[in-house]
Amino acid sequence: MPHSTFFRFMGPSLVAIFLFIALPIVSIFVQSLHIEHPQVIVVSETCQPFGGCVETTSVNAAATAELRAAQPLGQFNGFGTYLDRNHLAVAELGTILSDTTGMSDAISRIYNLPLYRALAFTIAYTAVVTPLAMILGFLIALAVNTVPQILKGPVVFFSLVPMLITPLVGALILYWMLNVEGILGTAIQSLFNDPDLSTRTSAPLTWATLMTYGIWTNAPFSFIVFYAGLQAVPRETLEAAMIDGANRVDRIRFVVLPSIRPLVFFVLLVQLMDNFRVFEPIISFNAASNATSLSYLIYSSLNTQTTQLFGSAAATSVITIGFITVLIIPVLLRVSRELLAGKT
Amino acid sequence: MADAVHRRPPIVAFTAMAFVLFWLVIAAFPFAWTVWGSFKVQSDFFSRDSWWNAVVGANTMRLTDSPFTNAGYYGAWVTTEFWRAALNTAIIAISVTVISMTLGTLGGYALARSTYRYRFVILVAALFFRAMPDITLVSGYLLPFFQLNIWGYLPTAIIVLVALNQPFTLWMMYSFFQGIPRDLDESALVDGCTRFQAFRLAIMPVMWPGVITTGLFSFLLAYNDFSVSGLILTERNQTMVPKIASYLGKIQSDGNIMFAVAAVVSVTLPIFLLVMFFQRYLVSGLTAGAVKG
Numbered sequence: 001m002p003h004s005t006f007f008r009f010m011g012p013s014l015v016a017i018f019l020f021i022a023l024p025i026v027s028i029f030v031q032s033l034h035i036e037h038p039q040v041i042v043v044s045e046t047c048q049p050f051g052g053c054v055e056t057t058s059v060n061a062a063a064t065a066e067l068r069a070a071q072p073l074g075q076f077n078g079f080g081t082y083l084d085r086n087h088l089a090v091a092e093l094g095t096i097l098s099d100t101t102g103m104s105d106a107i108s109r110i111y112n113l114p115l116y117r118a119l120a121f122t123i124a125y126t127a128v129v130t131p132l133a134m135i136l137g138f139l140i141a142l143a144v145n146t147v148p149q150i151l152k153g154p155v156v157f158f159s160l161v162p163m164l165i166t167p168l169v170g171a172l173i174l175y176w177m178l179n180v181e182g183i184l185g186t187a188i189q190s191l192f193n194d195p196d197l198s199t200r201t202s203a204p205l206t207w208a209t210l211m212t213y214g215i216w217t218n219a220p221f222s223f224i225v226f227y228a229g230l231q232a233v234p235r236e237t238l239e240a241a242m243i244d245g246a247n248r249v250d251r252i253r254f255v256v257l258p259s260i261r262p263l264v265f266f267v268l269l270v271q272l273m274d275n276f277r278v279f280e281p282i283i284s285f286n287a288a289s290n291a292t293s294l295s296y297l298i299y300s301s302l303n304t305q306t307t308q309l310f311g312s313a314a315a316t317s318v319i320t321i322g323f324i325t326v327l328i329i330p331v332l333l334r335v336s337r338e339l340l341a342g343k344t
Numbered sequence: 345m346a347d348a349v350h351r352r353p354p355i356v357a358f359t360a361m362a363f364v365l366f367w368l369v370i371a372a373f374p375f376a377w378t379v380w381g382s383f384k385v386q387s388d389f390f391s392r393d394s395w396w397n398a399v400v401g402a403n404t405m406r407l408t409d410s411p412f413t414n415a416g417y418y419g420a421w422v423t424t425e426f427w428r429a430a431l432n433t434a435i436i437a438i439s440v441t442v443i444s445m446t447l448g449t450l451g452g453y454a455l456a457r458s459t460y461r462y463r464f465v466i467l468v469a470a471l472f473f474r475a476m477p478d479i480t481l482v483s484g485y486l487l488p489f490f491q492l493n494i495w496g497y498l499p500t501a502i503i504v505l506v507a508l509n510q511p512f513t514l515w516m517m518y519s520f521f522q523g524i525p526r527d528l529d530e531s532a533l534v535d536g537c538t539r540f541q542a543f544r545l546a547i548m549p550v551m552w553p554g555v556i557t558t559g560l561f562s563f564l565l566a567y568n569d570f571s572v573s574g575l576i577l578t579e580r581n582q583t584m585v586p587k588i589a590s591y592l593g594k595i596q597s598d599g600n601i602m603f604a605v606a607a608v609v610s611v612t613l614p615i616f617l618l619v620m621f622f623q624r625y626l627v628s629g630l631t632a633g634a635v636k637g
Contacts, residue, residue, distance in 0.1 A: 001458045002446040005539045007453035010466070013447040013510050020507030021473050024484030032485060072487055079614065140367050146352065155364060157623055158372045164615050165375065166568040168585050169608050172592075173374045176605070181390035183377065183398065192539045216370065228627050277477035280570055283589060295479045295571070302483060302575055313483035320480050328475045332468050 025321070031314035035077035036307055040064045074311060081315040088319070089113045097183035115319070118292040121207065126275040129214035134267055136215060137222025142252070144223070147229050156227070161221035168320070171213050171284030178209060213281050218274070222267050229260040269331055276324060294320040361384025363567045375612065382609045383412040386602050416606035426607055428580070429587040432498060433567060433611075436583055439502045440566035444509040449551065451510070452517025453543060457526070467518065470511035478508055479571040489576065496578035502575065505566050512565075513558055520554030520629075521547075560622055567615065584611045 007014075040063040047053040068074075083090045092113060101105040110116050140159060147155050162170060177184040179196050189197050199205045234257055241251050257264075279295035282288055288296065294316065301313035381389040384397075384404045384528075391397040400410075401411040408415070420426040455463050485504065489495035524547065532542035574586035582590070588611065591604040619626065 001454065001460075001539065003460070006454050006458045009450045009539075009543075013451035013514060014466075016447060016507040017470070017473065017504070017510050020504050021476075021481065021483075021511075024481045024488075027484035027488060028480065031483065072491060124361075139363065143363045143367070146357060147364055153623065155368065156627065157620060158368050160619065160623075160626075161375055161616075164564070164619055165612050166570075166585055168568075168570050168589060169611055170374075172588070172604070172608055173378050176390070177374060177377065179390060181392050183395040186395055217637075220371070224627065231627075248352075257384045271362040273475045276475075277479070279477070279479065283570075283592075286592070295477045298477075298479050298483060299571065299575075302486065308486065310483060310487055317480035317483050321476055324475050324477070325472075328472060332472060334583070335471060336464060336468050339467060 004114060028314040028317045031073065031310050032081060032318050033076060033078060033311075034074040035311040036074045036309065037064070037071065044065065066268055077311065081311045082319070084115050086312060087315050088115065114292070114297065115294075115316070118294050118297045119323070121210075121291045122276060122278060122293045122295075125206065125211060125214060125278050126272060129275050130154050130268065130271045133215045133218035133271060134222045134264070136219040137224075137267075138226050140223040141226035141230055144227060156224070159163060160220045160225055162217045163224075165217075167217065167280040168284055170217055171281035174209075174213050174216070175285050190221065200286070200290075203290040206285070206287045209305060210278075210281050210285060210287060210291055213285075214278065218271060225263055225267050226250050229263045230256065233259045272327065273324075276327065294323070296323065358578055378605060379609050382416055382602070382605045383414065384602075385413060385415070389602065389605060390585050398582050416602035417610070419600055419603040420606040420610065424591075424603055426584070426587060426603075426610065429582050429584045430610070431620060432577075432581055433458055433583040433585075435498055436502055436505065436573065437567040440505045440509065441559050441563045443502070444506045444513050444562050447506065448510060448513030448517050448558065449555060450543075453547065455460055455514060455518040456524075457529070467515065472515050474511040475516070475569075478569075479575075481508070482572055482575050485576060495576060496581060498577070501573050501577055501581075501583075505569060505571055508572065509562050509565055513562060516558040516561070517554060520551070520558070524550060531629035553625055553629055556622060556625040560618070563618070564615070633636075 040060040041057050042060045042063075043055055043057050045053050045055050082088050085092055093110065096106055096109045100109070111120060114306045144152065144155055144159065165173070174184075177183050178188075178199050179185050185198070188199075189195055199209045237255050237259075238251060241255050246254065261296070277295050278293045279299065282291060282293060283299075288300070292300075297316045298313045298320070301309040301316065381398050384401045385407055387403040388397045388401050391403075397403060398451045404413055405411055407413075455467060486495065489500065528550070529542040529546045532546040533539070537545065568582070568585065570585045570589065573583045574589065577583065577586070584607070588604060588607050591601075591607065
């Protein structure tokens with residue numbers, strides 16, 4: 001295909017990607033180097049004939065608004081926002097490492113810094129949910145494959161339900177059921193015989209709840225891809241393996257798994273990307289006091305009652321993109337190699 | 345087909361069946377429970393006394409003389425104007441799907457048929473963009489949008505969601521078009537068609553399964569989006585998902601949480617109908633397209 005034809009077909013898509021993905025990356029980088037203007041403070045001195053003088057400070061709202069309108073980006077701050085306590089907290093890390101009394105003390109103090117706290121949950125969530133949801137999805141695919149043909153349609157449909165429900169809504173449904181007045185919440189209380197047990201009060205329980213939600217909502221995607229893949233496993237190989245005396249487990253291990261290997265990579269990639277952006281369940285479960293994620297930090301900087309903290313949100317965004325780059329580079333290298341080899 | 349490959353000892357068949365049933369309960373029960381409970385009053389759905397209240401509706405009976413009430417739906421759709429959010433979501437989701445499938449189909453076709461190396465650069469960059477959480481870009485949109493005075497409007501949200509959708513759409517359509525034999529459009533080129541005519545006459549008639557599968561995912565992305573549309577739309581132009589999130593703060597204190605329950609059911613049912621209708625494309629499209637690796 002000649003270059004001109006290629007770019008005529010590709011043009012609209014490239015323009016959209018350039019304007020709304022590539023340029024905004026530049027935009028957040030520039031923004032992350034700036035910080036909101038401080039409020040303009042006016043100091044005025046009021047003197048009374050015999051009482052002496054009193055200095056009062058007040059915010060000049062008009063001047064503040066004017067300054068902010070003239071320079072919406074705010075003032076230049078260099079990498080200051082990156083280094084402050086709410087982001088990489090370099091100074092705080094230095095203090096912690098120099099006067100720490102031990103490993104657990106250092107970890108618990110680092111965990112109190114907002115960005116590291118969010119990073120800890122984001123990584124733990126991704127690391128726990130991704131493999132477990134994939135294994136569950138694969139088991140469901142194997143089991144659904146044995147269902148009689150006539151029932152397959154409805155079974156596949158209902159299996160997809162957790163994936164189809166909007167993440168915010170799906171998490172909300174589980175949150176209501178796990179509420180102390182909801183059906184699962186009361187069931188758990190009577191199971192452990194503890195009328196005050198609530199998944200909201202302790203951090204480990206909140207983490208476990210969010211991860212359970214993650215597995216519930218992600219398993220159907222693995223299921224549907226693996227199920228589609230199982231339909232394409234070559235029958236001849238399965239039959240040959242049977243004739244050679246391979247039992248059921250051997251056949252899954254040596255015939256089914258190798259033939260769906262490319263799918264495992266595909267699902268792993270999609271799930272890693274999706275789990276790393278975990279955000280909505282934290283809102284639904286109202287869990288921010290016990291668990292936050294990188295995406296949640298950005299959202300909370302932008303969704304404020306007063307001034308939106310653009311600088312802070314942008315710095316967190318750049319740091320998040322940095323982490324996802326580290327995570328995704330091996331994958332990008334592998335995909336480039338495969339593309340060049342002409343396998344895809 | 346009771347042949348050797350599909351024959352299973354009873355114990356295996358039984359375990360598999362039990363596992364499927366167990367999973368179906370886990371997958372479908374929460375929503376079914378919420379649908380049933382959305383027709384009750386709050387003191388039944390969130391009952392301190394007994395979960396059985398939510399099933400039979402004891403308090404609903406006492407307060408409304410009927411075991412079912414549509415007060416939650418009335419409150420959501422009429423009192424708090426959920427219909428406006430539903431309309432906004434419909435406009436956004438349909439526009440995003442149509443536009444992003446148009447752009448993505450053309451782009452995916454070009455990527456699948458080009459022989460130059462730069463197509464790989466586009467594909468790898470697209471994969472990287474797909475990996476970035478959407479919300480990281482939102483902070484980059486807000487200030488420029490305020491300055492250009494385009495913040496808050498539906499077309500802005502549509503074009504942003506189309507762009508965010510492109511990386512995924514390009515990959516899906518690229519894989520799909522790779523599976524369509526080159527001979528098909530190349531013979532049209534030999535017959536004297538231009539590239540665009542070949543696309544229109546030879547490719548368009550056979551591309552619909554791929555377009556429907558990818559379109560379904562694009563629709564879900566736009567419909568489910570919370571982070572982008574929640575932050576770049578005014579309250580009047582709000583879509584359903586951010587509207588539900590806004591209920592959480594406001595309504596919980598007013599004792600109108602059943603509005604949120606009704607809204608949750610309302611937002612989910614259209615998705616179910618859509619997927620029920622297109623389900624076979626979902627499975628076959630995944631087998632034919634992206635899934636080939």
